[in-house]
Amino acid sequence: MDYIKITIEDIKPMSPFSQGSTEIFLTGQWSSRKPLYVEKTSPCRVGCPVGNDISRAFYLASKGDLDGALKVFREENPLPGVCGRVCYHPCESLCNRKEFDSSINIRGFERFLADNGRMNIAEEMAKTRKKERVAIVGSGPAGLSAAYHLVRLGFPVTVFEAMAEPGGMLMYGIPAYRLPRDVLKREIDYIKALGVEIKTNTRIGKDIDLASLKREYQALFISVGAHKAQGIGVEGEDLSGVMDGIGFLRDVHLGKRIRLNRRVIVVGGGNTAIDCARVARRKGAKEVTIIYRRSMTEMPALKEDIEWAQREGVKIMVLTAPKRIVGTENKVSSIECIRMELGEPDGTGRPRPIPISGSEFVLPADVVISAVGQSPDLGFLDDSGISITKRGVIETSFVTGTNVDGIFAGGDSSGNKAYVADAIASGKMGAFAIKCYLEGEDVQKEVEKYRIMDGSSISFGHILSPETHKADLRSTVPYEKLNTLCFQREKREDNPEILKPYRAVRGFGETVGSLNREGMDREIKRCFKCGTCTQCDLCFLLCPDISIVKNEDGYGTKKDYCKGCSICATSCPRNVIEIGGTI
């Protein structure tokens, strides 16, 4: 210390003077307990059917790297702009922040990234080009997802689409006020830019037969969706004025002239029913009533969409079932309904609706739209030997394999949950199963390596770039393991309404807008980032023994001095640190 002009010799005669270092004492020998940094899978990722690495994306966004965050979503999900708008966000129900104040607006985040982040396509192209070719039948979310992941693995992929435009239900089912078509087209263009070839107006079984596809391609993925409407199954369904929901939505998208005047009754409680009702309002119907046989809690449609429908003037009558459609001069005039009550749970786990006899009543109606379910049209598989279940869907194993070698199936046509995210998940699984099939690997064993907890999804991040994906896919972070004393309660930022209901029903403009930058930043900050090390330095700062050192990509331990107190592990806000017993 040359700035103090006293030498040790000046002091020595006066008092004893320590000049040595305590580093000669290896206090690490006091204990064999040492910290280990183990990144874990966040509960939101466990809840996400697609398996998006949400906490990692939030971490990158918190460092200002929005493009990197979008890249994280795109590692798992080819359609973040779609999911960011229409997903049923099970991630948010598992969000740990829910226990603290309220869940993070994860869907809004995904949408924000998809709309504002940029991808470098050249960087995303597969480095190797493999020779085995894969054909995909159907370009809905499952087919697009399979194609996207296969092309990223290096396989040449061709997608066959019967309709004029790719997208399946995303294009022909979901109305534009929930999913603007330019967003969908942008995402499909991105998939095409990666090298996926999409042949539209090509129906398998009509334009090309399945056998020739099998000859030309080494593997097939069938994801034709469920576009055949199921009937209500009551008298009077053949009357003029009765239409099926999915056909109605398709016709509206195709721009067919549809003018609904007065009273419309929609039968059903799923997303299709809600969409039909809201579209009916937009097509001029004065009075729209949804009748659903169970209660509000059992309605499969998204809560926020049900609320929107109600605010747009749609009436919802629950515990009501149609009994007969009544017509005059072969035209619908009314619908006879019956009241229901809820009984014991049925096979689906929901309470069984039981008619209350004598409670019949009549609702006047000009149009009846049935939206009680769809099934796949699998006529083209008749001679293929592929086995079909009793429910009329393709029979598949957990890893999407059918009983025929080299043919895989996913999405609605193999009876998956009818949500976009689940379809994407089955496409992902299909892509991975096809890779394993073509490369002669044991798919069951490989899947277990990359499977996220016990869920239906796998981590493509771990498959494609193992060097940057170190999180343990087999352990997650329960709320109790977080150190929430490091956080402060803050309000959740919801996506803003950009159209009032009375304006919304005049057209097909998006009703809910994107978060602005400030709101997004607050959500990014609010996210706990469970299981992801954000290099917050808390462990480093709190160590009493100066035994944690900062590295380029995280922290290390000075094992010679660490006394094993475990302050770091107990204080870590995100449960990244574990205590191991090795020296």
Added chain:
Amino acid sequence: MMLKEELEREYMRSGHMGCPGCGVATTLRLVLKVLGERTIVVIIPGCHAVISANYPNSVLKVPCFHSAFEIAAPTAAGISNALKIRGEEGINVLAVAGDGGTFDIGLQSLSGAADRNEDFIYLCLDNEAYMNTGIQSSSSTPEKVWTMTTPGGRKGRKKNLMQIIAGHRMPYAATVTMGKPLDLMEKIEKAKNIRGTKFIHALVPCPTGWRMAENLSAKSAMLAVESKLFPLYELIDGINFRITHEPQGIPVKEYIKIQGRYRHFTDSDVEALQKQVDEEWERLVEKAKSCI
């Protein structure tokens, strides 16, 4: 906010004799990180004296002077004045004392130094008893808490030292704890740039004396803050209060249930403590409201 290099620099060495999970070591380390190389430390008897040196080896990478128990403040004042006479500028003088050396034994000399507004930082490492000599009660020990000398619980409440400090109208005083390290470092940074006597009251968890698991020491400090039991605030010129951290307001029971020294507390004791904490907090909020 500190620069990355400033954050990473260390003025303490590993290998010290602090217990596992020692709060004194962490607190002293964080303070020195901010004060930097040009610092002279005055140490008086206490755990920090044992930690900072085992003759002939030193933990600190800065000059350190061991003084007598009751004179941390005047020793620091003397060094500060000597530096002034020699024309040295920009050297921080830090007096470090425990709660025994501040609340009890060094109070009058601290008062004198503060009265003269000598230029140094006084850091009180308050672990709420004489831990170094074997957990004897000090006037900082909270009411009804177990120590070796108060086996049935201490009579009388913890001395409100910050009120005494306020009476001296020091240019800067603050409460800090290792549980909120960034808040601590910001306050030291402020104190560093103010001339005159600066007082830092640090609540320092002591796993040994508080009878708790060593891994909980940082967490207990966080709990003390978030339960409003130990509010973090600044006190400018002895009159202006500013609360620097808004606590979550979790029940004080969460803080005391992890510590063995509170083990004999009955439900009504906990309730009474909660009431005290809430009242103190309200009082502080009122004071802070009237300040700019």
